[in-house]
Amino acid sequence: MTPFYETIRSLDGSRIKTDPQNATTGQVKALMGSISSGDIPTPGDIAILTSPAAAEVLAPMAQLAQAITARRFGKTIQMYAPLYISNHCSNSCVYCGFNVHNKINRRTSGREEILSEARLLRNKHISQLLLVSGECPSQVGVEMLEGIAGDLKGMFPSLSIEIYPLDTPDYQRLYGAGIDGLAIYQETYDQNIYSTVHPAGPKRDYQYRLGAPERGAAAGFRQIGIGSLLGLNDWRVESYYLAHHAAYLMKHHWKSQVSISFPRLRPAAGGYRPEFPVSDRELVQMICAFRLIFPDAGLVLSTREPAELRDHLIGLGITRMSAGSKTSPGGYLDKLDNNLDQQEAAADGQFNVFDDRPVEAVAASIRQKGYDTVWKDWDKGFER
Numbered sequence: 533m534t535p536f537y538e539t540i541r542s543l544d545g546s547r548i549k550t551d552p553q554n555a556t557t558g559q560v561k562a563l564m565g566s567i568s569s570g571d572i573p574t575p576g577d578i579a580i581l582t583s584p585a586a587a588e589v590l591a592p593m594a595q596l597a598q599a600i601t602a603r604r605f606g607k608t609i610q611m612y613a614p615l616y617i618s619n620h621c622s623n624s625c626v627y628c629g630f631n632v633h634n635k636i637n638r639r640t641s642g643r644e645e646i647l648s649e650a651r652l653l654r655n656k657h658i659s660q661l662l663l664v665s666g667e668c669p670s671q672v673g674v675e676m677l678e679g680i681a682g683d684l685k686g687m688f689p690s691l692s693i694e695i696y697p698l699d700t701p702d703y704q705r706l707y708g709a710g711i712d713g714l715a716i717y718q719e720t721y722d723q724n725i726y727s728t729v730h731p732a733g734p735k736r737d738y739q740y741r742l743g744a745p746e747r748g749a750a751a752g753f754r755q756i757g758i759g760s761l762l763g764l765n766d767w768r769v770e771s772y773y774l775a776h777h778a779a780y781l782m783k784h785h786w787k788s789q790v791s792i793s794f795p796r797l798r799p800a801a802g803g804y805r806p807e808f809p810v811s812d813r814e815l816v817q818m819i820c821a822f823r824l825i826f827p828d829a830g831l832v833l834s835t836r837e838p839a840e841l842r843d844h845l846i847g848l849g850i851t852r853m854s855a856g857s858k859t860s861p862g863g864y865l866d867k868l869d870n871n872l873d874q875q876e877a878a879a880d881g882q883f884n885v886f887d888d889r890p891v892e893a894v895a896a897s898i899r900q901k902g903y904d905t906v907w908k909d910w911d912k913g914f915e916r
Contacts, residue, residue: 552579564589590820619860650684652864762808838886860882
């Protein structure tokens, strides 16, 4: 099987930048009519749906995205929460609060602490947990993750990881330990920009990171999450590459469910300012475009976005949302209620959360919109 790295190298870079600019509203309406009739679009059609011309007909695009989402997923929103294990990192990503050069308070949670945080989240009905760490295998190695999975798999029907890329045998070890999902974002598919924003550290290896979703799917992970970090590059260009990546994974690794995230850069230690900021309206257009191209894909929105915008996006394509998120190890624990010293308990987060509502408030907003919150949609027994 030809790896996606070869596919992305074969794409015509000049067209990626010119096709959206040359699209007309007539093309957009014709494509929407075709999709409404049941025709299957190509990943390249994302250029038309993310074009300036499509922005002029965003309202009907949103209506079609809403109809497709309701038809494929019903009026439901899945809920999940991240649990940060460690903010140690060996990379120097210019946009990330965990940058090894940032003078932040760093720590790695112990197994008992992770269990305590997990129990707090479970008591809030969270059943889908995402384990997150920086890239520092000496702090959070595969063996430690296996142990954590063993501690948690009886509490959570679904455990996913968002860590550094691994080889297939290591992913197989984690899958065998009870972790069934992998989220790993390429940050930017533009290899030149990628080199600029990752000046040092193992993450600088563009090709190894790009191949991680393929290795994870080959290892057996049930869910594979991909995305671009919005703000590093022109969002229309990133959409084009991201759509081809999703289509590639769906075709070659059809046993895994592919989900797509839309993380916009948020303020973090280091003070990085995005060169290509993405407006709220552009984010909405991007989400609607992906729903029209990929009717069966899970579309994910995190607490990086403000509460009002997240509430408005319920039903317009988004199928999964995080809630009550903390982005630091030990962040869910009240330092007055545990044995951590104050310095440890004040570990810094990866970025500033925008929607800081508790889980219950987010769930209430979803219900007010007429949607049901889905806490669990998977059980290990389904595999038998």
